[in-house]
Amino acid sequence: MRVEVIVLIVYFVGMIAMGLYWNKKSKSSEDYMVGGRSMGPLVTALTLQTTAMSGFMFMGGPSLAYQFGYFALFYAIGDASGGLINLTVLSRRMRRLSQLLDAISPIEYLEKRYQSIPVKVIGCIIAVFGLSCYVLGQFMATGKTLVTLFGFPLEVGLIVGVTVILFYTFVGGYFAVAWTDVIQGFIMIGSLIVIFIGVMIDMGGFGGLHARLAEIDPSLLGFWGRDNHYEGQWGVIAGASLIYMIGYMGLPHSVNKHMAMGSPKKAKTSVIYATIWTQLFCFIPYFLGMAGLIYFTAQPDMLINGDMELVIPSLAALKFPGVFSGLMLTAIMSAIMSTVAALMLLIATIVSIDFYKRWLRPDAPDKTVVLISRASIVAVGIIGVAIAIMNPPGIFKLIVDTFSFLGAAFMPSYICAIWWKKANATGSAISMVVGCLLAWGWGTFDLESVTGIHAFIAGVVPSWICMLVFSNFGKPTSPEMCDLIERAKGKKIDVSTQVQTASSKQLSTESRAITQFVFNKKSALVAESL
Amino acid sequence: MFGLPMETSWMLIWPFINLAAAFIVYFTMKKQDAMVDDREFGDEDDLAKFGPLEGKEEAK
Numbered sequence: 001m002r003v004e005v006i007v008l009i010v011y012f013v014g015m016i017a018m019g020l021y022w023n024k025k026s027k028s029s030e031d032y033m034v035g036g037r038s039m040g041p042l043v044t045a046l047t048l049q050t051t052a053m054s055g056f057m058f059m060g061g062p063s064l065a066y067q068f069g070y071f072a073l074f075y076a077i078g079d080a081s082g083g084l085i086n087l088t089v090l091s092r093r094m095r096r097l098s099q100l101l102d103a104i105s106p107i108e109y110l111e112k113r114y115q116s117i118p119v120k121v122i123g124c125i126i127a128v129f130g131l132s133c134y135v136l137g138q139f140m141a142t143g144k145t146l147v148t149l150f151g152f153p154l155e156v157g158l159i160v161g162v163t164v165i166l167f168y169t170f171v172g173g174y175f176a177v178a179w180t181d182v183i184q185g186f187i188m189i190g191s192l193i194v195i196f197i198g199v200m201i202d203m204g205g206f207g208g209l210h211a212r213l214a215e216i217d218p219s220l221l222g223f224w225g226r227d228n229h230y231e232g233q234w235g236v237i238a239g240a241s242l243i244y245m246i247g248y249m250g251l252p253h254s255v256n257k258h259m260a261m262g263s264p265k266k267a268k269t270s271v272i273y274a275t276i277w278t279q280l281f282c283f284i285p286y287f288l289g290m291a292g293l294i295y296f297t298a299q300p301d302m303l304i305n306g307d308m309e310l311v312i313p314s315l316a317a318l319k320f321p322g323v324f325s326g327l328m329l330t331a332i333m334s335a336i337m338s339t340v341a342a343l344m345l346l347i348a349t350i351v352s353i354d355f356y357k358r359w360l361r362p363d364a365p366d367k368t369v370v371l372i373s374r375a376s377i378v379a380v381g382i383i384g385v386a387i388a389i390m391n392p393p394g395i396f397k398l399i400v401d402t403f404s405f406l407g408a409a410f411m412p413s414y415i416c417a418i419w420w421k422k423a424n425a426t427g428s429a430i431s432m433v434v435g436c437l438l439a440w441g442w443g444t445f446d447l448e449s450v451t452g453i454h455a456f457i458a459g460v461v462p463s464w465i466c467m468l469v470f471s472n473f474g475k476p477t478s479p480e481m482c483d484l485i486e487r488a489k490g491k492k493i494d495v496s497t498q499v500q501t502a503s504s505k506q507l508s509t510e511s512r513a514i515t516q517f518v519f520n521k522k523s524a525l526v527a528e529s530l
Numbered sequence: 531m532f533g534l535p536m537e538t539s540w541m542l543i544w545p546f547i548n549l550a551a552a553f554i555v556y557f558t559m560k561k562q563d564a565m566v567d568d569r570e571f572g573d574e575d576d577l578a579k580f581g582p583l584e585g586k587e588e589a590k
Contacts (some may be wrong), residue, residue, distance in 0.1 A: 271559070
């Protein structure tokens with residue numbers, strides 16, 4: 001048996017074992033869906049980032065760098081800042097407000113914040129549709145990875161990979177997803193760094209990489225893309241950077257992580273962990289994509305199936321056959337599995353909590369809710385595999401379009417929920433509908449190439465305008481909700497710590513003086529009585 | 531930088547800008563957190579510092 005296959009099997013078995021282990025720890029639906037709101041800063045940071053970094057980073061991103069050179073780095077720049085911005089803007093207040101509202105799903109959170117059933121229904125439809133498309137993109141990446149390794153048909157690759165993902169999400173819930181994300185995060189970063197160092201030594205550092213790229217085509221080093229493909233298209237460049245820089249704040253499976261944090265004060269440490277991890281992780285795949293262009297221009301037959309999306313697995317097989325190649329494939333599977341598990345878990349949460357428990361059967365016991373959520377995980381898996389087999393889409397376009405769709409729909413609603421008391425159900429509902437429809441239409445009808453404006457920008461700008469304008473109409477936010485939003489800022493300590501410390505020092509001096517006085521007085525009285 | 535044209539060189543500095551921003555955010559948040567009592571949201575440090583909450587103050 002090939003070494004790569006053994007490495008991958010060991011990895012699969014490990015993930016399933018973790019799912020089984022955490023299954024015993026999940027005692028309630030809150031444990032299963034938000035890990036009992038007990039996640040520490042490292043787990044929060046890594047689960048947030050590994051969920052965000054999907055198969056796109058190993059396949060879609062490098063293939064873009066392979067085609068367009070340095071232009072692709074605009075996506076990396078946005079991605080590298082995304083975790084930092086997301087945690088800074090949303091984490092603490094969202095963690096507090098979600099607990100005050102007793103919300104365990106990001107859609108339930110929107111419904112309760114905006115006090116509106118239409119917001120919930122619109123949110124559920126957009127989220128389930130968008131997240132399912134995202135899952136589909138990850139399934140495609142799974143299938144391609146396993147095809148690379150075993151050489152068997154895409155259908156078999158899809159079924160094997162998806163079965164493993166389904167199993168550990170199915171049995172373990174949020175605890176399993178969060179903890180496997182941490183391990184997967186280290187596998188992803190470790191493997192990428194090893195292959196990156198190897199490739200850069202071979203290239204003679206950045207200087208050598210750039211010199212060889214310039215030999216192929218000097219425009220690969222410019223930021224307009226190869227042959228100045230995107231020259232003057234600032235709308236595309238802004239979209240490429242902003243989609244990941246701010247778009248994460250609109251992804252339900254990403255904002256969900258804030259709700260599961262152990263306490264709001266974990267956020268600051270998560271910012272550091274998340275930022276260090278993303279700086280190490282986000283840029284390397286794009287550099288490997290460009291290095292791949294150099295290798296496979298010279299040896300075109302070494303690029304597996306001639307598929308640009310397989311540039312990293314091809315590089316690993318070419319430069320590090322054996323264990324490292326196996327580890328690289330494991331890293332790709334880690335990126336895919338961590339994202340898919342979070343997506344499936346969230347779809348399950350929306351279906352079981354928002355549809356079933358809070359709409360169809362409010363008196364449903366916890367056991368039934370968990371059962372429904374697991375049934376929906378299996379259903380999404382089967383439907384996703386069927387679509388991927390019948391009509392396989394391209395990973396890059398599918399992920400970017402879905403990201404634009406979800407980001408444009410939800411970002412204003414999540415940000416305004418905690419930062420703008422006046423934001424109401426009318427503004428939220430209209431912004432969601434307008435944002436998702438425009439982003440979807442822009443992507444579907446390829447208006448980007450006609451207008452030079454990225455689908456994300458085309459969706460998110462009108463979505464924000466709608467939120468700001470239409471929140472002035474309809475039922476205003478209730479005084480009770482305004483009070484909760486105020487509480488989500490955090491309860492101020494009456495006296496600052498500096499004052500406390502200073503006064504305690506002062507008090508201790510006074511206390512010592514009083515004690516001394518009493519002691520002296522007592523001694524004097526005793527002496528007098530004698 | 532490393533044979534890159536000027537207009538793309540700044541891309542290589544971006545990770546360091548992010549790291550600097552993360553530390554600024556960290557220290558700002560630390561200062562803000564010191565002024566906030568998060569016992570009702572299960573912050574262990576605050577619970578140790580200020581003692582347990584009374585029942586009526588706990589979050590829903």
